[in-house]
Amino acid sequence: xxxxxxxxxxxxxxxxxxxxxxxxxxxxxxxxxxxxxxxxxxxxxxxxxxxxxxxxxxxxxxxxxxxxxxxxxxxxxxxxxxxxxxxxxxxxxxxxxxxxxxxxxxxxxxxxxxxxxxxxxxxxxxxxxxxxxxxxxxxxxxxxxxxxxxxxxxxxxxxxxxxxxxxxxxxxxxxxxxxxxxxxxxxxxxxxxxxxxxxxxxxxxxxxxxxxxxxxxxxxxxxxxxxxxxxxxxxxxxxxxxxxxxxxxxxxxxxxxxxxxxx
Amino acid sequence: xxxxxxxxxxxxxxxxxxxxxxxxxxxxxxxxxxxxxxxxxxxxxxxxxxxxxxxxxxxxxxxxxxxxxxxxxxxxxxxxxxxxxxxxxxxxxxxxxxxxxxxxxxxxxxxxxxxxxxxxxxxxxxxxxxxxxxxxxxxxxxxxxxxxxxxxxxxxxxxxxxxxxxxxxxxxxxxxxxxxxxxxxxxxxxxxxxxxxxxxxxxxxxxxxxxxxxxxxxxxxxxxxxxxxxxxxxxxxxxxxxxxxxxxxxxxxxxxxxxxxxx
Numbered sequence: 001x002x003x004x005x006x007x008x009x010x011x012x013x014x015x016x017x018x019x020x021x022x023x024x025x026x027x028x029x030x031x032x033x034x035x036x037x038x039x040x041x042x043x044x045x046x047x048x049x050x051x052x053x054x055x056x057x058x059x060x061x062x063x064x065x066x067x068x069x070x071x072x073x074x075x076x077x078x079x080x081x082x083x084x085x086x087x088x089x090x091x092x093x094x095x096x097x098x099x100x101x102x103x104x105x106x107x108x109x110x111x112x113x114x115x116x117x118x119x120x121x122x123x124x125x126x127x128x129x130x131x132x133x134x135x136x137x138x139x140x141x142x143x144x145x146x147x148x149x150x151x152x153x154x155x156x157x158x159x160x161x162x163x164x165x166x167x168x169x170x171x172x173x174x175x176x177x178x179x180x181x182x183x184x185x186x187x188x189x190x191x192x193x194x195x196x197x198x199x200x201x202x203x204x205x206x207x208x209x210x211x212x213x214x215x216x217x218x219x220x221x222x223x224x225x226x227x228x229x230x231x232x233x234x235x236x237x238x239x240x241x242x243x244x245x246x247x248x249x250x251x252x253x254x255x256x257x258x259x260x261x262x263x
Numbered sequence: 264x265x266x267x268x269x270x271x272x273x274x275x276x277x278x279x280x281x282x283x284x285x286x287x288x289x290x291x292x293x294x295x296x297x298x299x300x301x302x303x304x305x306x307x308x309x310x311x312x313x314x315x316x317x318x319x320x321x322x323x324x325x326x327x328x329x330x331x332x333x334x335x336x337x338x339x340x341x342x343x344x345x346x347x348x349x350x351x352x353x354x355x356x357x358x359x360x361x362x363x364x365x366x367x368x369x370x371x372x373x374x375x376x377x378x379x380x381x382x383x384x385x386x387x388x389x390x391x392x393x394x395x396x397x398x399x400x401x402x403x404x405x406x407x408x409x410x411x412x413x414x415x416x417x418x419x420x421x422x423x424x425x426x427x428x429x430x431x432x433x434x435x436x437x438x439x440x441x442x443x444x445x446x447x448x449x450x451x452x453x454x455x456x457x458x459x460x461x462x463x464x465x466x467x468x469x470x471x472x473x474x475x476x477x478x479x480x481x482x483x484x485x486x487x488x489x490x491x492x493x494x495x496x497x498x499x500x501x502x503x504x505x506x507x508x509x510x511x512x513x514x515x516x517x518x519x520x521x522x523x524x525x526x
Contacts, residue, residue, distance in 0.1 A: 106488020225369020
């Protein structure tokens with residue numbers, strides 16, 4: 001997905017940032033950063049990611065080589081505490097902290113239910129019919145690789161998502177598609193646009209080998225241009241796969257009848 | 264609250280870990296780590312914390328001197344990207360990443376409502392009448408400093424909380440009292456005990472100068488001994504002040520009629 005090359009010591013890795021790992025404006029897409037960090041953490045510890053927070057520091061540009069350094073801060077019997085720092089030359093681009101761990105026969109359960117929504121089959125891609133041009137296979141952004149279909153009916157923003165090549169979900173893939181919370185914050189405020197993510201935090205159960213996941217996205221509050229929201233990620237059989245939260249700088253938002261602001 | 268001494272360069276600070284900044288077992292309480300990190304981030308940037316995630320790496324022991332190093336990874340016009348690393352000697356004890364920022368006249372709003380629950384006045388402290396001994400002013404743990412009163416009525420765990428000295432809430436104070444999500448994960452699973460937090464992630468609006476806050480705590484899922492949940496923090500006038508999430512290792516849980524397991 002990312003093309004991450006992991007070194008022999010398993011704590012150094014790198015990838016070249018290019019299409020389709022970009023945002024619409026040509027800089028690093030947040031989902032790329034968290035997915036690369038998950039792969040790096042799991043490679044260094046040979047354990048499954050349990051939670052991760054990725055902080056977006058710089059808007060890494062198309063064509064740059066990103067080098068990831070993974071520090072295992074503690075290695076317990078079950079849980080490893082891990083930090084990933086991503087550099088271009090000497091400059092930090094993003095950084096992640098999280099836990100990888102070994103699941104045992106310990107506490108297992110699900111305490112919430114999937115919202116009742118239609119399946120993905122009859123729903124329409126969120127970027128079709130929008131004021132933006134219809135996407136093409138030449139689109140340099142992550143939109144070439146993933147699909148979102150809106151089945152919201154009041155309440156939270158509910159989007160079915162998958163990779164257009166039909167690949168099965170993994171924790172890294174879930175994190176890649178779920179970087180959509182700022183969109184929900186804007187919609188809750190009755191606005192278009194989506195703001196610029198400052199971070200992405202995800203917490204995982206076991207991710208089944210499904211093609212589609214349902215993103216249930218809820219804005220919580222916004223204050224002085226900063227917005228906060230959360231995501232729940234569901235498999236189509238009603239299994240809760242992951243939960244997460246994001247904060248965004250909500251400055252690139254606009255009313256429905258306005259043109260988008262220039263950046 | 265923490266007794267954090269901030270150096271002249273504003274990027275180095277320290278505190279001595281002692282009562283009442285401890286867990287019941289005498290090690291660092293998670294709320295202490297996130298509160299100290301917030302104070303350090305705000306001191307280094309002179310901006311207000313917008314979000315933070317604190318990763319608990321080692322169980323720092325009573326009496327140790329904790330040194331915090333604050334790295335400002337990026338300083339934008341509104342947002343600063345900040346990292347805090349806490350050491351005892353050379354060993355990392357906890358680490359935090361987050362954004363501090365300047366709130367402008369940008370997007371402001373609240374998209375959810377406070378649950379309808381009774382006020383704190385008639386509710387009972389959660390540790391009174393419990394199988395544990397009643398707390399005293401000599402308790403070395405954080406319980407000496409804070410109070411929790413359960414007003415749940417089905418659904419999420421709802422706890423009113425305040426500092427027993429009546430001090431006004433701040434972002435650091437909110438983070439200190441809100442480190443309670445693992446308790447909700449255990450309760451959702453019908454268990455007693457609370458597990459051991461691996462991290463605490465909080466996202467803030469403006470924190471008003473109130474004495475009491477309502478913690479609305481929800482467990483989402485548990486998988487192989489790891490549990491995930493979230494917190495919403497409300498002022499008594501219905502303002503949503505903060506939201507957060509935590510992952511915990513859920514190994515110290517037990518049934519209601521069982522004695523707690525030995526650690």
